[in-house]
Amino acid sequence: xxxxVHVTLxxxxxxxxxxxxxxxxxxxxxxxxxxxxxxKFIELDLAETDRAAAQKAVESMCQxxxxxxxxxDYRIELAD
Numbered sequence: 875x876x877x878x879v880h881v882t883l884x885x886x887x888x889x890x891x892x893x894x895x896x897x898x899x900x901x902x903x904x905x906x907x908x909x910x911x912x913x914k915f916i917e918l919d920l921a922e923t924d925r926a927a928a929q930k931a932v933e934s935m936c937q938x939x940x941x942x943x944x945x946x947d948y949r950i951e952l953a954d
Contacts (some may be wrong), residue, residue: 875920877932878951881941882913916940928952 883889889911896910918935922928932950941948 875922875928876953877918877920879916880949881946882911884947887945
């Protein structure tokens with residue numbers, strides 16, 4: 875089973891890299907971009923075949939290591 879984890883800063887948390895990307899896009903002529911938030915994407919190959927068990931395991935991974943839950947949100951996608 876594959877797990878895809880998208881980690882982004884919570885709304886209200888300053889995102890200096892997102893701001894830098896936004897300014898760079900504007901300087902390259904890409905107008906109309908109002909807000910840029912950057913994050914990270916993690917893809918995991920799991921030996922687990924039970925969807926509920928895989929979800930629980932990845933939740934635990936996010937809570938313990940993959941995301942700083944004080945300032946970051948995460949979203950998990952599972953695929954067979």
